[in-house]
Amino acid sequence: AQSVTQLDSQVPVFEEAPVELRCNYSSSVSVYLFWYVQYPNQGLQLLLKYLSGSTLVKGINGFEAEFNKSQTSFHLRKPSVHISDTAEYFCALQNDQAGTALIFGKGTTLSVSS
Amino acid sequence: DAGVTQSPTHLIKTRGQHVTLRCSPISGHKSVSWYQQVLGQGPQFIFQYYEKEERGRGNFPDRFSARQFPNYSSELNVNALLLGDSALYLCASSRQGYEQYFGPGTRLTVT
Structure with a gap:
């Protein structure tokens, strides 16, 4: 069975500080990996995706993630966060056969304060 | 281009009633997937359709059904509503099933 574990349910940080949101996955087959962001009531x-190729993936809003196959991880990073980055972040995987379901982690709440 | 659209945005129903939720995919996308997101949890897969054929089904009871129309829009139907069906229902579209783009969701409240 495939699964996604987001290691931190809540991550509080100050504005302009760096942040890392951790995601580990489990799968016996090759997968695609994704990070999604959800703002309140939306x-x-x-945010970004890893399908193949370079293990360092850059996304929107200055976020990036690194795919590590040996550690089965796909951690999300941003060097300097803004108040507007406050949101829920979800890591997800998908079997690398097109047309299969996204399997999501339980989410990490990123709270950025001044 | 317009994104994924869903209707209605909010809905309140009574236990035992039936509900229909609607989704229009991004232009050019032929696959539509439905997810249920209960408060405080990640989305759970319900169905995926591609070219009007059901491609996948999650672990949901038969009270849940869906279909996709020739214009690739989709409906999700839920019969005999239970309190536990209260959730945000998300529709996602994609060209062939991966790299899915989500709509704003329909918030269903069952009383």
């Missing part, structure tokens, strides 16, 4: 927005 749907999910795709």
Whole structure:
């Protein structure tokens, strides 16, 4: 069975500080990996994706993530956060066969304060 | 281009009633997926359709059903509503099933 574990349910940080949101996954087959962000009372927005190729993936809003196959991790990082980054972040995987379901972690709440 | 649209945005129903939720995908996307997001949890997969055919089904009871129309829009139907069906229902579209883009969701409250 495939699964996604987000290691921190809440991450409080100060504005302009760096942040890392941790995601580990479990799968016996190759997967695609995604990070989504959800602002209050909204749907999910795709931040970045790893499908193949370079293990360092850059996304929108200055976020990046690194795929580590040996550690089965896909951690999300940003060097300097803003108040507007306060949101819920979801890591998700998908079997690398097109047309399969996204499997989500339980989410990490990022709270940025001044 | 317009994103994924869903209707209605909010809905209040009574236990035992039926509900229909609607989704229009991004232009050019032929796959639509439905997810249920209970408060405080990640989305859970319900269905995926591609070219009007069901491609996948999650672990949900038969009270949940869906279909996709020739214009690739989709409906999610839930019969005999239970209190536990209260959730945000998300629709996502994609060209072939991966790299899914989500709509704003329909907030369903069952009383």
